[in-house]
Amino acid sequence: MKTSVTEMLGIKYPIVQGGMQWVGRTGLVAAVSNAGGLGILTALTQPSPQDLREEIQKTKCLTKNPFGVNLTILPTRNPVPYDEYIDVIIESGIKVIETAGRSPAPFLPKLKAAGVKVIHKATSLKHCLSAEKAGVDIVSVDGFECAGHPGETDIPGLVLLARAAEELTIPFIASGGFANGRGLVAALALGAAGINMGTRFVVTQEAPVHENIKQFIVDSDETDTVLIFRTLRNTGRVLRNPVSEEVIEIENRPGKTDFADIAHLVVGARGREGLETGDINKGLIWAGLVTGLIHDIPTCEELISRMMAEAHSVIKEQLSALSC
Amino acid sequence: MKTSVTEMLGIKYPIVQGGMQWVGRTGLVAAVSNAGGLGILTALTQPSPQDLREEIQKTKCLTKNPFGVNLTILPTRNPVPYDEYIDVIIESGIKVIETAGRSPAPFLPKLKAAGVKVIHKATSLKHCLSAEKAGVDIVSVDGFECAGHPGETDIPGLVLLARAAEELTIPFIASGGFANGRGLVAALALGAAGINMGTRFVVTQEAPVHENIKQFIVDSDETDTVLIFRTLRNTGRVLRNPVSEEVIEIENRPGKTDFADIAHLVVGARGREGLETGDINKGLIWAGLVTGLIHDIPTCEELISRMMAEAHSVIKEQLSALSC
Numbered sequence: 001m002k003t004s005v006t007e008m009l010g011i012k013y014p015i016v017q018g019g020m021q022w023v024g025r026t027g028l029v030a031a032v033s034n035a036g037g038l039g040i041l042t043a044l045t046q047p048s049p050q051d052l053r054e055e056i057q058k059t060k061c062l063t064k065n066p067f068g069v070n071l072t073i074l075p076t077r078n079p080v081p082y083d084e085y086i087d088v089i090i091e092s093g094i095k096v097i098e099t100a101g102r103s104p105a106p107f108l109p110k111l112k113a114a115g116v117k118v119i120h121k122a123t124s125l126k127h128c129l130s131a132e133k134a135g136v137d138i139v140s141v142d143g144f145e146c147a148g149h150p151g152e153t154d155i156p157g158l159v160l161l162a163r164a165a166e167e168l169t170i171p172f173i174a175s176g177g178f179a180n181g182r183g184l185v186a187a188l189a190l191g192a193a194g195i196n197m198g199t200r201f202v203v204t205q206e207a208p209v210h211e212n213i214k215q216f217i218v219d220s221d222e223t224d225t226v227l228i229f230r231t232l233r234n235t236g237r238v239l240r241n242p243v244s245e246e247v248i249e250i251e252n253r254p255g256k257t258d259f260a261d262i263a264h265l266v267v268g269a270r271g272r273e274g275l276e277t278g279d280i281n282k283g284l285i286w287a288g289l290v291t292g293l294i295h296d297i298p299t300c301e302e303l304i305s306r307m308m309a310e311a312h313s314v315i316k317e318q319l320s321a322l323s324c
Numbered sequence: 325m326k327t328s329v330t331e332m333l334g335i336k337y338p339i340v341q342g343g344m345q346w347v348g349r350t351g352l353v354a355a356v357s358n359a360g361g362l363g364i365l366t367a368l369t370q371p372s373p374q375d376l377r378e379e380i381q382k383t384k385c386l387t388k389n390p391f392g393v394n395l396t397i398l399p400t401r402n403p404v405p406y407d408e409y410i411d412v413i414i415e416s417g418i419k420v421i422e423t424a425g426r427s428p429a430p431f432l433p434k435l436k437a438a439g440v441k442v443i444h445k446a447t448s449l450k451h452c453l454s455a456e457k458a459g460v461d462i463v464s465v466d467g468f469e470c471a472g473h474p475g476e477t478d479i480p481g482l483v484l485l486a487r488a489a490e491e492l493t494i495p496f497i498a499s500g501g502f503a504n505g506r507g508l509v510a511a512l513a514l515g516a517a518g519i520n521m522g523t524r525f526v527v528t529q530e531a532p533v534h535e536n537i538k539q540f541i542v543d544s545d546e547t548d549t550v551l552i553f554r555t556l557r558n559t560g561r562v563l564r565n566p567v568s569e570e571v572i573e574i575e576n577r578p579g580k581t582d583f584a585d586i587a588h589l590v591v592g593a594r595g596r597e598g599l600e601t602g603d604i605n606k607g608l609i610w611a612g613l614v615t616g617l618i619h620d621i622p623t624c625e626e627l628i629s630r631m632m633a634e635a636h637s638v639i640k641e642q643l644s645a646l647s648c
Contacts, residue, residue, distance in 0.1 A: 001646050001647065002646070003646065124547070125545075125546070125616075143480070143482065144468070144480060145480055145482055145483055153546075153547050155546050155547070155613060155616075156467070156468060156469055156480030156481065156482060156501065156613070157480065157482045158467065158469055158480060158481045158482055158500075158501040158502075158507065158510065159469055159501045159546050159613045159614060159616055159617065160546070162501075162503075162504065162506055162507055162617055163545075163546060163616050163617065165506060166617070176482075177480065177482040177483045177486075178482075179486075180486065182486055182489060182513055182514050182515060183482065183486055183514070185510075185513035185643065186482065186509075186510035186511075186513040186514050187510075188642070188643060188646060189506055189509035189510040189513055189638050189642075189643060190506050190507070190510050191506060221449075221487075222449070222477075222479050222483050222484070222487060223448070223477050223479070254578045289479060289480070289483045290483060292449075292479075292483055292487050293483065293486055293487065293490070311647070312647050314513050315639075315643045315644060315646065315647040316644075316647055318512070318513075319509065319512060319513060319639045319643060320639060320640075320644060322325050322326070322327065322512060322639065323325065323635075323636050323639040323640055
């Protein structure tokens, strides 16, 4: 299936595996790219730019297909050497970067000069438009459904994507709430040139995530996520577990939430502890509403193949028959 | 465009105008049905069953096409003679009823015996499934995007519709967030057999709504709605105006919200005052996130025609080309 995004990124299917801290590692990324999608390594999962360089080399040994690197630019306690990560990405010959958090504008001249295509994640139309203006190549339009950080405006994909189609002139991919072929076609109908999936790729054979966590997501449904850090204006969507429930309890106390009150709960906030130990009661488990649509733990190849088969069937058999 | 829903309801296009208090009156309803959709009168907009009988007769003079009646079953201070409204609906030869609020189960035997098809609105998969089990004919699956009462689970259409497609065996229509042909095709791709629109039909020439309110919706975007009555567990989505902001201010005060504290603001909660006087600062103005996708005030005929043209174009030109 050729779209403006598959052409620009040199991939077979319009399916991108979004950057995920602790999850976007070699094995998963190579599996997604080998299956015809775009795998994306997460730069800051690697403790240093040099480690990222090695991770990229390892991935190149596992796939000949294009893959990308995610760089999430957020305020941090300790300064992150973003420029050095960018240099490694460029020097390693990576041709796609996914940026998130803050505007990628400061890095765009260097990336453009190196021929790197930039996908920027945005959760509101305003941020989509400023990314376009800054000069990114593709916007990843991230609806309220998404895992991680849905922003503070709570606009789901059905409306946000339709708005993006009205306003953006560059291609965009749809993010948040996608797990199957029906969703892919819905995104294309709304004007997207592909989709981004995160949680769905967490629950694959190749994801470097403990089996217990994968099974916990399979067993959860669309009503089992909660929004945390809303009082800090840094909303996150995670699965309901004792840690997220305690965060919410503290946030619901009268008065302004002090980050110090929840900091001890947020050790492992990126979910590393649970992902690695398999203890579903430890750390935060980042997952989107799409949890309700995840019922098995396929390989990436199985997942992408059946999504594409379903998408073609929806277009050719169901929709075309309605439009005779 | 023929779907299971157009066949069941005897309409030309899979577009239903959802029940709206004070808005679902003769002129709008006839215009929607004449344009090939299904117009729906709102029973409780009429002060008595006898008034509804007259409203139905008036509508019959204006359209030969099928139209329906909405009956919203909610707890009220003064008892509502639901059975009498139902009798009028049946005796008037109406063949489609839209129910909302509580389960329509008590009325189903009478409606079924009279050959009336029942569309029931539900905002969660749980309620979709209980409606199916109760024996309704069609579920109107109402996402978090919707105007009015989105429920308390906040599941947007992208996920809720895909879940409905997995679980329901009866046909369903998609509600909340729809205003154009792209959205219609997305709903069909997700497995719906049509769409329901409310806010979009408020902003048509024929809607019995003051021009100022229509223009206010045109001028608003997807970030201009707010959720009220959340603390009462009776969440409503309305436009931001001084009345809704005062409700939220009261709800944000520490402690449990007392309905008495906001009751004086809720006079005209159904929006009647603003709808009729055109004062956008008076009363609550119910509108969905789809506000962002509403840019003009067409006739119902213009609206439905261009939506169908866009839908066919998306299917035939865009999607089919992707699936060669």
